[in-house]
Amino acid sequence: MDRSLSCPEKPRFRDAVRALIGPSGVEITHGARRCTFECSRQETPAVQLLLSHLESGGLTVSELVSRSPDIAEQIPRLLEDFDRLRLLTESTPSSSAGVCSGAQLYRDVRRLCDRLTHRVARSLFHCALVEGRATRQQLIGYALEYYWIVQSAPGLIGPALGAAHSSAERLLLQEFLKSELGHDRFLATALLAVGVTLDELDAHQPLPSTFALCASLGVYARQHSLSFKACLFLFERAQPAFIDAFDDRCRALDLPEAFYGPLRVHAELNDDYDHEDISRQLMDLEPAVSLEGCTVVKRHVSLLLETLIRQEEQILNYYGQARDRIPRILD
Numbered sequence: 082m083d084r085s086l087s088c089p090e091k092p093r094f095r096d097a098v099r100a101l102i103g104p105s106g107v108e109i110t111h112g113a114r115r116c117t118f119e120c121s122r123q124e125t126p127a128v129q130l131l132l133s134h135l136e137s138g139g140l141t142v143s144e145l146v147s148r149s150p151d152i153a154e155q156i157p158r159l160l161e162d163f164d165r166l167r168l169l170t171e172s173t174p175s176s177s178a179g180v181c182s183g184a185q186l187y188r189d190v191r192r193l194c195d196r197l198t199h200r201v202a203r204s205l206f207h208c209a210l211v212e213g214r215a216t217r218q219q220l221i222g223y224a225l226e227y228y229w230i231v232q233s234a235p236g237l238i239g240p241a242l243g244a245a246h247s248s249a250e251r252l253l254l255q256e257f258l259k260s261e262l263g264h265d266r267f268l269a270t271a272l273l274a275v276g277v278t279l280d281e282l283d284a285h286q287p288l289p290s291t292f293a294l295c296a297s298l299g300v301y302a303r304q305h306s307l308s309f310k311a312c313l314f315l316f317e318r319a320q321p322a323f324i325d326a327f328d329d330r331c332r333a334l335d336l337p338e339a340f341y342g343p344l345r346v347h348a349e350l351n352d353d354y355d356h357e358d359i360s361r362q363l364m365d366l367e368p369a370v371s372l373e374g375c376t377v378v379k380r381h382v383s384l385l386l387e388t389l390i391r392q393e394e395q396i397l398n399y400y401g402q403a404r405d406r407i408p409r410i411l412d
Contacts, residue, residue: 089376091172092145092160093138098168100132107132111168118159120152127151135163138172171372181375183307183367187360189375190311190382197386206393210326215397217334220327221275222400224344226392228272229287230295230316231347232265237299244306250366257313257359267343274339288399290392297385307367307374308381314360315385324348 094100098111106119107128120128127149134140134148142160146153163169181189206223209215238258245251269282287295298316301309324345331341370378 089164089169089171089372091139091141092135092164092169093172094132094135094163094168095170100136102129102132109163109168111166114166114168116162116166116168124152131156131159135169140172171376180369180371183364183370184361186367186370186375186378187311187364190360190379191314193379194315194382194386197383204323204393205390205397207323207326209397210323210330213330213333215330216401217336219397219400220331220334220336221272221277221340222396223327224268224272224340225277225282225285226288226291226396227344228265228268228282229285229291231261231268233295234261234264234316237295237302239302240299241302241306241309244302247366250363253359253362253366264347268347271340271343274337288392288395290388290395293388294385294392297381297388301381305377305381307370308378310363310367311360311378312382312385313363314358315382315389317359319348321348 095111098109100107100109102125106117108115108117131145131149131152134145140148142157145160146156149156152159160169206215206219209219235258238254238261242251242254242258245254269279272282273279294316298309298312301312328341328345
C-alpha cells in the first residue's frame with residue numbers, strides 16, 4: 082500500500098521524542114520505545130540537520146529532502162519508518178487549517194479508497210470468477226467467511242453505541258444495528274443448501290484475515306469511534322459486477338440457486354437500505370476533526386482495505402486445496 086498517503090504533510094517529532102547522534106549512528110527514544118539506524122561520518126551533518134528540522138517542524142517532505150541533499154534518497158523511507166513507529170505528528174497548523182469537518186474527512190477517505198483500489202486492489206476473487214477458475218470449494222469458502230463477518234456484525238456495532246456523541250448519532254447506530262440483526266440466519270440457509278449443517282457453522286473457524294477484519298472493526302468501535310464510523314462503508318459497498326459473476330460461476334458449477342440466491346438478496350438488502358451511506362451519515366455529524374485524527378482514520382481505512390485484499394487471497398489459496406471434508410470446520 083502507499084504509506085505516504087497517510088504520513089504527516091509537515092512532519093515533526095512528537096514532544097517526548099529524543100534523538101542522540103553517536104559515532105556510528107543515531108538512537109531515537111520515545112518513552113520506552115527505542116530505535117537506531119546507522120549513518121556514515123560523511124552523512125552525519127546531513128542527518129543532524131534533518132533531525133533538527135524534525136524537532137522544530139514546519140517543513141514539507143520535499144523541503145526536508147532539498148535541505149539535506151546528501152541523504153535525499155533515504156529521507157522518504159526514513160520518514161515512513163518514523164511515522165510507522167508513531168514518532169511523528171503534524172506540525173502545529175494555523176488556526177484556520179487545524180481541523181477538518183467530518184464530511185470533508187469522509188470525502189477524503191472515499192478518494193483515498195478509490196485511489197488505492199484503482200492502483201493496487203484488483204479483486205483476485207472477481208478475476209477467478211470471470212475467468213472460470215473459481216472452484217466449488219472456493220465459492221463455499223467465500224460464503225463461509227462472508228457468513229462469519231455477518232454473524233459477528235451486531236456484536237461489533239453494539240459497543241459503538243456507548244461512544245455515541247449525540248442522540249442523532251445514537252439513533253443512526255441503533256437503526257443500523259437493528260437492520261443487521263438476523264442476517265446470519267438468512268445466510269445460513271444458503272450454506273445449508275450445499276450441505277453445511279448448523280452445527281458445522283457453529284464450529285467454523287474464520288481465516289486469519291477474516292478474523293482480523295472483525296477484530297479491527299471491533300477495536301475501532303470501542304477505542305476509536307471515528308475510525309469505526311469512517312470504515313463501515315467498506316463492508317457495505319454495493320458490488321453488482323461481483324454478485325453477477327458469482328451467480329454465473331455458481332450456475333456453471335451446477336450449484337443450487339438456494340445457495341447463491343440468498344447471497345444476492347443480502348447484497349440487494351444493503352443497497353435498498355442505503356447501508357453504504359451509513360459512514361457518510363455518521364461522519365456528517367462530526368463538526369471538527371484534528372489533523373492527527375484525520376491521519377489515524379486514513380491509516381485505518383488503508384489497513385482495512387489491504388486486509389480485504391489479503392482475505393480474497395487467503396480464500397483462494399486455502400479453499401483452493403483439495404480436501405475430503407469441508408475446510409475450516411474444525412472438531
